[in-house]
Every structure is written in structure tokens, then in C-alpha cells.
Amino acid sequence: MEETQSKFMQKSSKRKIEQFGRTISFICIAFIVLIVLSILYFVISKGVSTFTTDGVSVIDFLFGDIWRPGEVGENGEPLVGALPMILGSFFVTLLSALLATPFSIAAAIYMVEISPKAGKKILQPVIELLVGIPSVVYGFIGLTVVVPFIRSIFGGTGFGILSATIVLFVMILPTVTSMAVDALKSVPRHYREASLAMGGTRWQTIYKVVLRAATPGLLTAVVFGMARAFGEALAVQMVIGNAAMVPTDLITPASTLTSILTMSMGNTVMGTLENNVLWSLATILLVMALFFNILTRWIGKKGAMK
Amino acid sequence: MDFKKISKYMLTTGAALLLAACGGGESGAENQDGETASGGSFDTSQTINVITREDGSGTRGAFTEITGVLVEDGETESDNTYAGATIQNSTNGVMTTVSGDPTSIGYISLGSLNDTVKALNIGGIEPSTETVQDGSYEIARPFNIAYKDELSEVAQDFWTFVMSAEGQELVVGEGYVEAVTDAPAYEAAEGLSGNVSVVGSTSVTPVMEVLAEEYSNLNPDVTIDITSNGSSAGMTAAMDGSADIGMASRELKEEELAELTSEPLAIDGIVVIVHPDNTVEDLTMEQVRQIYTGEVTTWADVAE
Structure with a gap:
């Protein structure tokens, strides 16, 4: 026993x-x-x-x-005063997200709803390739292509928020697209079938059913893209002009939190005011990263509650 | 969360922002009228695009001090560089920007000058090693190297080489002015091996690389690691011991001199550069100051 x-x-x-x-x-x-x-x-x-x-x-x-x-x-x-950098970061982030969102969602719709075969064969590898390109390469292309292009159209130096926006738009495009693809794929198949059975056209199904159902996922994708844009340093630093002044338009040199950090961190001595204020900028970046994280979770919860 | 509302809002905001961008750029676009792709007539009514270096750059420190952009008021110093100036954090960055923009102005080390940009005369004096040496070209500064406490045997030997007749000959060969006139000949020590880390100015780096290469030929077992990240960073690295030798393209500050032993390895001019298409050939020191403080904003104001 x-x-x-x-x-x-x-x-x-x-x-x-x-x-x-x-x-x-x-x-x-x-x-x-x-x-x-x-x-x-x-x-x-x-x-x-x-x-x-x-x-x-x-x-x-x-x-x-x-x-x-x-x-x-x-x-x-x-x-x-850190206001010029804070505003610069927000402008660049919001504008690049505004530009990238329609392109990304359109690409995702094409890959999932319209032509999944071509999407898998052509678009998927292209997006994966874009993800793999280092930010310094984006910055260098921005410096040699985007900056002169902006200069030739608008005048000025070509450096500024608009150049940074264009570079970041290309950088966050693959991130937002791949997440948008996942969001669209997660919409149950019977939603589409029900819509089509009720006489909805293919486009009505995509626009009124699939996109509506995928909205939380798509918003999460956009927020992730914004988080990526907000934290990007090198590519932005190469094309924004790094002038610490409040941006009045999109084509004069400006700066972001990250660009000032990368420019100045090596030139300061630990413990001095010059060094401490850079850590304060880093703290703002950290708080913003936390904010984007919370926002993503909140969107996810809202979507789940629906 | 209504997708329709969100997309409408995004499109409206995007359109408004793009219109704002275009609105801001109109005057600039008008300014471009007289410009041709290469070598055509240069429109002096164009706005000067000021290119400067980052805070902590020795080249910027020396340039602002010599030209009067840096104003000393008793204990305090105020750098009055135009707030809207584009900031580049390397010599090459300034050159790339100026060579690509016909309306821009920048400044770089004389030793780094190449034909992608045009050097301006200052007060009728052409920048050259001769004019820097005889003192007629005013915008000049020393290239300093510094160390803390005591150098290792291998670092000390490299220092000796830099200050030797052979080292100074290389300095002159690279287009700088020698800092040591009656330098002794270098005698290579036997069996030296190890690493020497040299950190600092992006302007000093090109000549330091040449010196390091020649030294490595004479001492194959010695590796010289050069990090190019700005004068202040170099002095900081030397002070905190993370580098054997720091490089600065300016005079050392009081707090740096208190901790470091320094010596000039070369004298270098700072060249004011413009795009080759720019028709301006000469500026006075006062005009340079006015451009860099934002008092003068168009090329017409300084063109003869």
C-alpha cells in the first residue's frame, strides 16, 4: 500500500x-x-x-x-526647447502614414482579393525585398534622388519634411502592406460568400464587407507603420536637413527627435547638460513607442469586442 | 470604426497638407528660373541655401570663431549660425550637398577639396597651402591630436612618426601645411605590435589615414584603428580612455586642455565652397559672416 x-x-x-x-x-x-x-x-x-x-x-x-x-x-x-524636433517627428510620421496607407491597402486588396496568384508570385517577393533593404540605402537614395527632385520642383535645398516623408513612405510601405495582407486574410471566408450570395458585386464585397471586417487589423498595420516611421533615424537624418527649427512648411530643413540624437550623441560628454537633454529626447521616443504599443492593443481589443 | 469615414478624413488631410507644401514652395520654384543644368547663366536672385556642420564639429567651431558667427559676450558664447541652415555631419556630407545644389554654400577642409565644388576667394585671397602658410588666408586652424596621461609604447611610436620629418612630409603631400618645421627623422622601433585607436574629426581623418597606412608599412604588426566621428567626440574619447589618441580640427577647449596633452600635426585652411555653376568668385569675411547668420539671403546681395 x-x-x-x-x-x-x-x-x-x-x-x-x-x-x-x-x-x-x-x-x-x-x-x-x-x-x-x-x-x-x-x-x-x-x-x-x-x-x-x-x-x-x-x-x-x-x-x-x-x-x-x-x-x-x-x-x-x-x-x-525640443518642440521643433517633436513637431518634426510627428509631421514626418503622420504624413508618411497618410501616404503609405492607401497604397498599402490597395496592394493588400490586390494580393488577397483580386489576384492572389500574381500577388504571391510578384508582389510578395517585392515586399519582402523592400523589408530587407537597410535604412542607410534608403537614405542614400533619398539624398541622391529625392532631395534633388524636390529641389527641382519646389526650389530651396530639397531637404525637409517632404523628402523625409517620401523616404519613410517607401520604408513603411512593406510593413503596412504585409500586416494589411494578414488582416484581410483573417476575415472569415463565409463573410465574402454571404455578401456574394446576397447579390453583392465583387467590389461591394471588398469595400463594404471585407474592409469593414478587417478595419481593426488595418488600423493596427497603420499604427505599426507609424511606430516604425517615428523611430527611424538614419534615413531621415540624411534627407531632412537637421535644422532645429519649428517647421513652417514641408520644404525647408527641419529635424526629428531621432535625427538630432544621431547627430549629437557622439559629440557630448556623459553627465553634462548637452548629454542629458539628448537622453530626455530619447525618453520622449520611448514614451511614444509605448503609446504606439498601447494604441495597437486598444485597436485590437476594440476589434475583438465587435 | 467606419472605414469610409477614416479614408475620407485621410484623403482630405493629405490633400490639405500637400497643398500647404506646394504653397510654401512657390517662391523657391520661381527662383529656379534662370538656372540651367550645367554651366548656364546663374540667377543671382536665388536664395542662398546655407550648409553648415553639426554642433561639436571642430570645423564648425573654428569657422564660426574666425568668421565672427560665434559671438563671445564675457563668459558666454553664442553661435549665431542661421537657424534654417541645413546641417551635415561630415566633410563629405557638405561636399555632396553643395555639389548637387547650385544655390548652396558650405565650408570644408582645404585638404578635402576636390573639383566637384568651387572654392571661393576670401577678401581677394585664394585658399591654398601657400596662403595658409604665410597667413594671408585668414580662415585657417590647426589639426590637433591629443592623449590623456601616458601613451602605450606602440601609440607613442605612432605619435613620434606623425611628428617626424617623414610624417610631416606626408602631411604636406596631402595638401596641408606642416605643423613641425624642423622635424626629426623617424627611427622605426624593432618588434612593435599591437593596436592604436585614433578617434575624432572627420576633417583630420583623411590625412590620418595616409599617416596610418605609411606607418603600417613600416610596422606591419601594428594596427591603427581610425574612427571618424567629430572633434568633440574625439576629445571625449581621449579623455575617457576609450581611444589612445583623439583628433580635433580646432583648438582644444579649456576643459579639454586641463585633461589632455595635445600637439598640432598640421595647419589646414577652411574653404568656403559653392556649386561650380555659381558665378560668385570672391567674398569678404563680413559677407561670409552675414550669409551664415542669415542677414544676407540671396546671391544678388553678395554678387559683384
């Missing part, structure tokens, strides 16, 4: 392996969480020191329009 009981109480080798697997998985997850938290802590603590150690006002930092970290204004306050 006792022997049988002890046999039942003993952990089987399979259970031991399972337990070991669980432990390893937990350690890996804990390690990832620890890394993420460490990065968050490091960036935020450095970013906050602009306000705690250097005494810069948060309002002046977020809404000031003069960016000269090495200099002080008439009131003795450092000239570290």
Missing part, C-alpha cells in the same frame, strides 16, 4: 522534464523583462536628470522652440 502511494507521490521523469522546461522558460522571460526594465530605468533616469540635476523646466523643454544646448537664454535658462 505504502509502496503504491509513494509511487504515485513520486514525480515522473516526464514531469521533471516539464518542470525543467518551465523553469528555463521562466528564467528567459524574466531575463527579457529585466532587460526591458533596465533599459527603461536607464533612459528615463538619464532623461529626468535634465529636470532634476540641470534644473530645466519641463514646460520649457517640451514647448520651447530654441535648441542650443550649449547656450543660455536671457533669463539664464539653458536653450533646450
